[in-house]
Amino acid sequence: MELVALVILLSIVEYQFFSLKVGMARGKYDIKAPAIAGHEVFDRYYRVHMNTLEQLIVFIPAILVFAYFGNPAYAAGLGAFFLVGRIIYFVSYVKDPTKRGVGFIVGWIPMVLMVLAGLVSVVTQIMR
Numbered sequence: 001m002e003l004v005a006l007v008i009l010l011s012i013v014e015y016q017f018f019s020l021k022v023g024m025a026r027g028k029y030d031i032k033a034p035a036i037a038g039h040e041v042f043d044r045y046y047r048v049h050m051n052t053l054e055q056l057i058v059f060i061p062a063i064l065v066f067a068y069f070g071n072p073a074y075a076a077g078l079g080a081f082f083l084v085g086r087i088i089y090f091v092s093y094v095k096d097p098t099k100r101g102v103g104f105i106v107g108w109i110p111m112v113l114m115v116l117a118g119l120v121s122v123v124t125q126i127m128r
Contacts, residue, residue, distance in 0.1 A: 003076035004067040008060060010083055015056060018049045018090060044094045052086055055107065062114040070121035078110035078117075085110070 085107025
């Protein structure tokens with residue numbers, strides 16, 4: 001479970017980094033709080049940040065359930081792909097939002113696999 005904890009903590013560090021980048025973009029493009037739009041590049045940083053938050057709501061429970069009831073090593077491995085996908089998503093979305101698809105898929109597929117594997121693992125435990 002140590003690897004799973006590491007991956008979860010790295011996902012939070014990654015999210016905090018995205019938060020920092022939003023704050024920096026806010027200053028660079030002079031977007032005054034509480035505004036959440038106003039410059040196309042700032043909007044990109046903000047959307048990456050919010051989309052990552054939306055994904056973490058599924059990712060964290062999914063990795064924990066699959067690790068606990070299934071296989072922690074596989075959960076950590078899938079979680080690592082999620083982290084890489086988020087990095088690809090971040091870089092591609094900020095550069096050109098139309099090219100964000102690969103990063104999204106690289107992160108989304110392992111998350112869906114963890115949800116499904118977690119469901120199967122829990123049901124298997126219940127059926128024993």
